[in-house]
Amino acid sequence: MNKKCAPDWIAVDWGTTHLRAYAMQGATVVSRAKSDDGMGRLKPADFEPALRALIGDWLAGGNVPVIACGMVGSRQGWVEAPYRAVPCAPLTDTLTTAPTTQGLEVRVICGLSQNNPADVMRGEETQVAGFLHLNPGWDGVLCLPGTHTKWVHLSAGEVVSFQTFMSGELFALISQNSVLRHSVIGEGWDAGAFEAAVSDAMSHPERLAARLFSLRAADLLHGTAASVSRAALSGLLIGGELAAARPYWLGQNTAILGTGTQARAYQSALRAQGVEAMRVDSERATLAGLTTAYKTTKATL
Template identity: 55%
Template sequence: MTSNWLAVDWGTSHLRIWWINAEGSVLAQRHSSDGMGKLRPDGFEAALVELAGDLLPASEKTTVLICGMAGARQGWAEAPYVATPCPPPSVAASVKVDTTDPRLAVHIIPGIKQERPADVMRGEETQIAGFLDEYPNFDGILCLPGTHCKWVQISAGEIVSFRTFMTGELFGLLEQASVLRHFVDGGGWDSATFLAALDEAIAHPALVAANLFSIRAEGLLHGADTNAARARLSGLLIGQELAGAKPYWLGQDIRVIGTGGIADAYHEALTAQGASVIKISGEGMALSGLKAAYRSFLEAAE
């Protein structure tokens, strides 16, 4: 086996790789759009070799450690979920994948499942592993915004429970494919409107569907600003989520893990509710989790 190894974050719409030496330094990093959504199961190996093949030594096997959707049922090879409560899965729980290229020794890290209420994550568990590698004594709640926002209870280094909200996906559908699409196409932001809509949704979550339509009505009748309308859409949806996720965040120590506007919006929303919350950049968190998993792989091999 070569001392260098390949860390891979394989999502639905992306493929990211890092070529790493024995000391943990990144020697090269690359990405492509060959996510799970574009590939058949027999296409994953070819996509990986196309992106990273020139990095692989010809006469040695290279350990390839993968997190994310490559381990889904529709992915390269299914890596069955580990049940909560549990620590983030390590290489010991991974699935070894047979390859035709003799240079590859591929391991796929599994996701996590929760039986009641039924829930799953795949990829976020490695971000959580990266967070816990840096903050091993953290007890509290992790909020991981995205297309599907995860609220995760952490205690004693374990994922105790979690809940997924499809808020980001709902926002995208309403913004791009609903009757609201012509009224929320601004590129700016209106914080006051966002916070007002947030409070409105938390106080009256049952009225969110009606208040969403009022965005269109306001635009038709009063020519509402598209930036304010977009902020209102976001505030109503995130407010409804916070109303449902209240058992996770109320009175808890919270870390919002993410980058960009969506992480900022969740941090702003929780701060406005008086929550104890800190935002931490999600940049590199998956890589940190893969590095932690690889260290466990080396320790087990000793």
């Protein structure tokens, strides 16, 4: 949906692969648009044209402030928005202005960093802020599944610490480029195989590499179905992640940001460990975070 309208401001979630824009009146979405012009396919000079192509109909009434989050603010993005070191609140009222021509004002939200162990997030801080807005006073651990899943410890409205796991990217690389690609291509999902693999990896994370090859061997020797192998691959990677992230989720209030297949897999894996994690819609959290950023900086726009 990309209809002509007269928004108060425009919210933008600009990641590596996609650009999503929302015409906003206060905290209400009146129109939305998206494209495949993610940061990963653009040069610095391409960002403004890509954005104008998407939101041009919304700018007919004049200059409309744009608040953006995500990889648009990375070193390879439109403008590098600095990292803020944790512990700190997920958002600050200081945003980074992107270079634009006349009639367009774009401000980008800063990311967060952690010195030891070294870690960074960009875009997730906005989702965290939105989650806290939707769940005021909430303390605990927030899991943000994705290509690079993040576990975030929240207390008193601040990000205390966080840890990133490349489980999602590893699943993609292994299932598409390794010898296991021959065993996991297909449809379907075997929940029992997933749960067993999670348990195995959590009990013996040091065996992860060997268990991965066993998936190929089981296919060759026993004709294991792709639905079983694919679910087991996911379970091994998520189980290894849960074993490493145990200090985050053990004995903590836990929430998962997302409602799709990956989020449900994490919820299932945690439930098997006796942790009942609530799930929150990620788009809703992102928009709540962008709205919070707009409200806190509105006086300077």
